[in-house]
Amino acid sequence: MISRLRLHPTILLMASAHLMVDGYGNIYAPMLPILIPRLGLSLAAAGTLTMLFQMAASVAQVGFGNLADQWRPRTLIMVGPVVSVTVLSLLGLATSREMLAGVLIVGGLGAAAFHPPAAALAHRLGGDRQGLAMSVYITGGTLGFSLGPLFFAPFAERFGLEWTPLLALPGLAVVAFFVRRVPEIPLHPSTSRGFAALRPYARPLALLYTIVVLRTLASLTFATFVPVMLTRRGLSVGEAGASVAAYLFGSGVGGFFGGPAADRFGARRVIALSLVLSTPFLFVAPFLSGWMFVVVLAIGGLFLQSTLPVNVTFGQSLAPVSAATVSSLMMGFAWGTGGLSVPFVGMIADRIGIEHTLVGVSLIPLAAAACALPLPARASARAPSQPADVIVPDTGR
Secondary structure, three states: OOOOOOOOOHHHHHHHHHHHHHHHOOOOHHHHHHHHHHHOOOHHHHHHHHHHHHHHHHHOHHHHHHHHOOOOHHHHHHHHHHHHHHHHOOHHHOOOHHHHHHHHHHHHHHHHHHHHHHHHHHHHOOOOOHHHHHHHHHHHHHHHHHHHHHHHHHHHHHHOHHHHHHHHHHHHHHHHHHHOOOOEOOOOOOOOOHHHHHHHHHHHHHHHHHHHHHHHHHHHHHHHHHHHHHHHOOOOHHHHHHHHHHHHHHHHHHHHHHHHHHHHHOHHHHHHHHHHHHHHHHHHHHHOOHHHHHHHHHHHHHHHHOOHHHHHHHHHHHOHHHHHHHHHHHHHHHHHHHHHOHHHHHHHHHHHOHHHHHHHHOOHHHHHHHHHOOOOOOOOOOOOOOHHHOEOOOOOO
């Protein structure tokens, strides 16, 4: 299928690894209904822990992205998934907030090491279909993020939190297959890499960054607090996890189609329109229940997250000599900055209720859409299409 889409086969490997990394990266929120009473967490404390994880998994990508543009991106791609999957599976052993924070931070750093060089490699191998290549890569992550609640929450509910270390086994099996096949990744020949190369593109990159921050705040708020809202309405942890999984699955579908749409219609148009279309669905969802709630929330997630690969690819096309650094800004630092606001959202939810808070947050994508209007219709620069200089090992062994 990948060959028929005219994509480099290594992109599928990257998407598989991304599925595992982001799948285990969503182990915390689905288990909040169990962790909150066990550790005596308030919603504000739960949001603070989300912030710490986002800082480690997202904000730290800036450092790893700059490092990947100048050092050994292949090493980061190989080591990051192993650390992330192994450490995050220990979450159920946490007996205090401090211990839980440590697990989330270390596991998040593993994810941060993987994302920038992996996204840069997917972009580099995209050729003339960079939007589609990034959509395939990112969709792997969003599908893992969406399917995680279907697996982690029911497991913990059935067997208990103390058995979560066993969850590492399937993830490590997939990662072991992947790391043996990571290709050699030569550095870009330019003498100017990292942050120094981004100065000529400061204005459009700042707008893209703001868009991702606002979108991430809305997305993380719904993903973090919907499980708590649903369990307070009487649903089981597994049922709440399934509802969030549907929302995140819709997000993944949107991400897959967003990249090809940007290839055809232009990034600015796709970003602005999808953010506007997400608002009415997210606004109405908290007032609904049952299958209507799930469907409407999933559609909102589809439109909201369809901008995800578009922002990354657009930024990489503006500054191809620092593709990993741009990836870290769009996928990491911006996501982490959005995550910093989640504790404050939790504080508001403690005071006025989760439903009213989600209604307010649903309007944030409109502000993000406004930031897209001054962007150029298309990037003036094109990333080099050099799939031949990436040495791909035999994947048939």
